[in-house]
Amino acid sequence: MWPTLQNDTFLRACLRQPTDHTPLWLMRQAGRYLPEYKATRVKAGNSFMGLATNVPYATEVTLQPLDRFPLDAAILFSDILTVPDAMGLGLSFGAGEGPRFAHPVRDEAAVAALAVPDLDKLRYVFDAVTSIRRALNGRVPLIGFSGSPWTLACYMVEGAGSDDYRLVKTLLYSRPDLMHRILEVNAAAVIAYLNAQIDAGAQAVMVFDSWGGVLADGAFQRFSLDYTRRVVAGLQRTKDGQRIPCIVFTKGGGPWLEEIAACGADVVGLDWTVNLGRARRLVGDRVALQGNLDPNVLFAPDEAVAREAVAVLDSFGRPQRSDGTWDGHIFNLGHGISQHTDPERVATLVEAVHRHSRALRSAA
Amino acid sequence: MWPTLQNDTFLRACLRQPTDHTPLWLMRQAGRYLPEYKATRVKAGNSFMGLATNVPYATEVTLQPLDRFPLDAAILFSDILTVPDAMGLGLSFGAGEGPRFAHPVRDEAAVAALAVPDLDKLRYVFDAVTSIRRALNGRVPLIGFSGSPWTLACYMVEGAGSDDYRLVKTLLYSRPDLMHRILEVNAAAVIAYLNAQIDAGAQAVMVFDSWGGVLADGAFQRFSLDYTRRVVAGLQRTKDGQRIPCIVFTKGGGPWLEEIAACGADVVGLDWTVNLGRARRLVGDRVALQGNLDPNVLFAPDEAVAREAVAVLDSFGRPQRSDGTWDGHIFNLGHGISQHTDPERVATLVEAVHRHSRALRSAA
Numbered sequence: 001m002w003p004t005l006q007n008d009t010f011l012r013a014c015l016r017q018p019t020d021h022t023p024l025w026l027m028r029q030a031g032r033y034l035p036e037y038k039a040t041r042v043k044a045g046n047s048f049m050g051l052a053t054n055v056p057y058a059t060e061v062t063l064q065p066l067d068r069f070p071l072d073a074a075i076l077f078s079d080i081l082t083v084p085d086a087m088g089l090g091l092s093f094g095a096g097e098g099p100r101f102a103h104p105v106r107d108e109a110a111v112a113a114l115a116v117p118d119l120d121k122l123r124y125v126f127d128a129v130t131s132i133r134r135a136l137n138g139r140v141p142l143i144g145f146s147g148s149p150w151t152l153a154c155y156m157v158e159g160a161g162s163d164d165y166r167l168v169k170t171l172l173y174s175r176p177d178l179m180h181r182i183l184e185v186n187a188a189a190v191i192a193y194l195n196a197q198i199d200a201g202a203q204a205v206m207v208f209d210s211w212g213g214v215l216a217d218g219a220f221q222r223f224s225l226d227y228t229r230r231v232v233a234g235l236q237r238t239k240d241g242q243r244i245p246c247i248v249f250t251k252g253g254g255p256w257l258e259e260i261a262a263c264g265a266d267v268v269g270l271d272w273t274v275n276l277g278r279a280r281r282l283v284g285d286r287v288a289l290q291g292n293l294d295p296n297v298l299f300a301p302d303e304a305v306a307r308e309a310v311a312v313l314d315s316f317g318r319p320q321r322s323d324g325t326w327d328g329h330i331f332n333l334g335h336g337i338s339q340h341t342d343p344e345r346v347a348t349l350v351e352a353v354h355r356h357s358r359a360l361r362s363a364a
Numbered sequence: 365m366w367p368t369l370q371n372d373t374f375l376r377a378c379l380r381q382p383t384d385h386t387p388l389w390l391m392r393q394a395g396r397y398l399p400e401y402k403a404t405r406v407k408a409g410n411s412f413m414g415l416a417t418n419v420p421y422a423t424e425v426t427l428q429p430l431d432r433f434p435l436d437a438a439i440l441f442s443d444i445l446t447v448p449d450a451m452g453l454g455l456s457f458g459a460g461e462g463p464r465f466a467h468p469v470r471d472e473a474a475v476a477a478l479a480v481p482d483l484d485k486l487r488y489v490f491d492a493v494t495s496i497r498r499a500l501n502g503r504v505p506l507i508g509f510s511g512s513p514w515t516l517a518c519y520m521v522e523g524a525g526s527d528d529y530r531l532v533k534t535l536l537y538s539r540p541d542l543m544h545r546i547l548e549v550n551a552a553a554v555i556a557y558l559n560a561q562i563d564a565g566a567q568a569v570m571v572f573d574s575w576g577g578v579l580a581d582g583a584f585q586r587f588s589l590d591y592t593r594r595v596v597a598g599l600q601r602t603k604d605g606q607r608i609p610c611i612v613f614t615k616g617g618g619p620w621l622e623e624i625a626a627c628g629a630d631v632v633g634l635d636w637t638v639n640l641g642r643a644r645r646l647v648g649d650r651v652a653l654q655g656n657l658d659p660n661v662l663f664a665p666d667e668a669v670a671r672e673a674v675a676v677l678d679s680f681g682r683p684q685r686s687d688g689t690w691d692g693h694i695f696n697l698g699h700g701i702s703q704h705t706d707p708e709r710v711a712t713l714v715e716a717v718h719r720h721s722r723a724l725r726s727a728a
Contacts, residue, residue, distance in 0.1 A: 002720070051481065084390060085544070101641075116503075164660065164702065165660065166663060166702065166704065167659065169660035169663065170660065170663040170664060172664055173660065173661050173663065173664035173668045173672065174663070174664045174668060188564055203537075213637065214410045214659040215636075215637070215658075216636035216637065216656075216657075216661075216698070217636065217638060217639040217640075218639075218675060218679075219658070220637070250614070254618060254619035254636065255619065255637045255638055255639070256637075257617040272580035272581065273579070273580065273581055273584070273620075274581060274619055275581040275582075276581075292578040292580075293445055293580075294533065294579075294583070296528065296529065296530055296533035296534065296537065297438065297537050297580075298536060299530060299533065299534035299537065299538070300537035300538045301538055304537045308537065311582060315581075315582075338528065338530065340530065351706075
C-alpha cells in the first residue's frame with residue numbers, strides 16, 4: 001500500500017537500534033522561518049487554520065523543509081488545538097495573536113457537556129496524514145502528534161495562552177474532580193485521535209506535554225503524567241507489522257525525567273535545560289532520547305551553530321554501548337524553531353549533526 | 365546599635381539550627397495583593413519607582429504584610445533593576461507594562477562603557493534598609509536582595525522582559541566575550557550592592573537568578589552559576605558578630621540542584637517543580653532549602669490551601685535528623701505572590717504552616 005521507506009534512521013533510533021548517523025528533525029520545521037511557507041500561507045488566505053484544514057496545502061508545507069534540508073523525519077503540519085476545536089470550543093486565531101477559544105471550559109456545566117469529539121470533524125487531519133505519507137513517497141517517516149490531555153486542558157480552561165495558568169490551576173486546586181473529568185475526556189479523545197492518525201499512515205506519534213512543566217511536583221504526576229501514561233497505553237503500537245514509536249515531550253520536565261521515562265513511551269523528548277549525558281545514564285537503557293539544542297543557538301553565526309550541535313551530540317556520546325547494544329538519540333531542538341531563524345543556519349545545523357554523528361560512531 | 369531580634373527562627377533555619385516551627389515569608393509579600401500597598405502606592409504618585417526610592421514609603425510597604433500576618437522575615441521593598449538603572453541604562457515602568465530600559469546594552473561600545481555604578485546612586489536603597497531595620501524594631505530579620513549577574517544581563521540586553529530571550533542568547537552564543545564582560549561588571553556591582561545592604565542593616569541576603577532557568581545546560585553553568593558563585597564568594601558573611609545567611613534562588617533550576625547547592629550559599633530556593641524530599645536527600649546536609657508552594661494554590665479555598673501547605677511541609681519531613689542534627693527548611697512560594705491573591709488565603713497559609721510544622725517537630 002505504501003511506498004518503501006528509504007531512510008528509516010529516525011525509526012531505528014526511536015527503537016534503540018543501530019544507525020549510521022544521528023537522525024534529526026526540528027519541532028515546527030514547517031513554519032514561518034521559511035519564505036515558501038509564508039507564500040503557501042498567503043494562498044490559504046493568510047490563515048493558520050486555513051492552511052491546516054486544506055489537505056493539499058498542509059501536504060505542501062509539510063514537505064517544504066525536506067526539500068531544503070536532508071532531515072530524517074517529517075511531521076504532520078497541524079496544531080494541538082484541533083481536538084478541543086472539534087469538541088466545539090470554537091477555536092480562532094486573531095491577527096498577530098495566539099489561539100483563542102470562544103467557549104472555554106470553566107464551570108461544572110461546561111465540564112459535564114464535554115465529550116470525545118466525532119472523529120469525522122477531524123477528518124481533514126487524517127486526510128492530510130494520508131496525503132503527506134503518499135507525497136513523501138518513502139523518503140523519510142511521518143510523525144503524527146497530539147497535545148497531551150493536560151496541555152489541551154490548559155487551553156480549554158484558560159481559553160487562550162497564559163503566563164501564569166491561574167484559571168486552570170485554580171480549577172485544579174479548587175475542583176480536582178472537574179479537572180480529572182476534563183482530563184479523562186481528553187485522554188480518550190487523544191487516544192482515538194492518534195490511533196486514527198496511525199490508521200491514516202503516521203509511522204510514529206508524539207505527545208506534546210508543552211505545559212506539563214508549569215505544574216508543581218505532585219500535581220504534575222496526578223494531572224499530567226497519569227493521563228499521558230493512559231494515552232500511551234491506549235495507542236496501537238504496531239501497524240502493518242511495523243512498530244509505531246511513541247515520543248513523549250514534557251517541556252520543563254527535567255525534574256521528573258525518571259518518572260516520565262517509565263510512562264511507556266519509546267522516546268522521551270528533552271528541553272535544553274537537561275544534561276543529555278546525565279539523562280542517558282539515568283534512563284538511556286529504557287528509552288531513546290530526543291533533543292535538545294536551544295533554538296536560540298540558531299541566531300548565532302555558523303561556527304557557533306556547529307559548535308553547539310557538536311556539544312549536544314558529545315553530551316549524549318557514542319550511541320553504541322561497550323556491550324554491543326545501542327542507546328537511541330534523535331537530534332532536535334528543545335522547543336519549536338523560531339520564526340526569526342535564518343534558514344541558512346538550519347542547513348549548517350543539519351550538516352553538522354550528520355557529519356559529527358558519523359564521526360562519533362567510527363571513533364575508537 | 366540595633367534592637368534585639370525577638371524572632372530569629374528564619375535565621376536559624378537558614379543555618380540549619382534547631383527551630384520550633386518552620387519559618388515562612390513570601391516572595392513579593394509587600395505587593396499589589398494588599399489594599400494598603402495600593403493605597404501607599406497612590407500616595408507615591410502611583411509609581412513603582414516612586415515607592416522604591418522614597419525611604420518612608422518603602423519602609424511603610426515593607427512592614428505592611430507583617431502587620432497582617434505573623435511572617436518570620438521581612439524583605440526589603442525594592443526591585444532587581446535598581447543596579448542597571450544606576451549604571452545609566454534609564455529604567456522606566458510604562459503604565460500597565462513591565463520595566464523598560466531606554467539604553468539597552470547590545471553592542472561592543474555599550475558593553476565597553478559599562479561600569480560598576482557609583483553606590484551613591486543607590487543610596488536610597490541602603491537608606492531604606494536602615495529605615496526598615498529600625499522600624500522592624502527586632503520583630504523579625506530583614507532580608508536584602510539583588511538580581512543575579514545573569515538575570516540583570518537579561519534585562520540589560522533585552523531592554524525589557526522577553527518571552528524567548530532571543531537578543532541576550534544571540535549575544536551569548538555569538539559574542540561570548542561580550543557576555544562575559546557584562547557578567548563580570550554585574551558580579552562586581554552585585555557584590556558591592558549586597559555588601560552595602562549588609563552594612564546598612566540587612567540580616568540575610570538573597571540572589572534572585574530569576575532567569576537562570578531559561579539557559580541551556582552548560583550555558584547555565586558558564587553564564588549564570590559561575591557568576592552567582594563569584595557573588596557569594598565576595599559577600600561579607602558576618603556582621604557585628606552575626607552570620608549573614610545567603611540565599612540563592614534559580615527559577616527553573618531544578619535540573620542543576622546539586623551544582624547550585626555547591627555555590628557557597630547557605631540556602632537554596634526551589635520552585636514548585638522540585639520534589640522537596642528528594643532535594644533534601646540530595647543536598648539537605650549541605651544547605652537549607654527554601655520553598656516551594658505554587659503561588660496558584662492561593663486561588664483555591666482555605667481547605668485546599670492548608671492541605672497543599674501541609675503537603676509541602678510533609679515532603680520536606682521532620683527537620684530533625686535521627687543523629688540529632690537538623691536540616692533547614694524555610695517555607696515560601698516558588699515564585700512571587702500574585703497580585704490577584706486574596707489576603708485571607710495568606711492568613712490561612714501562615715496559620716497552617718506554623719501549626720503543622722510545630723506538630724511535625726513533636727511527632728514521634
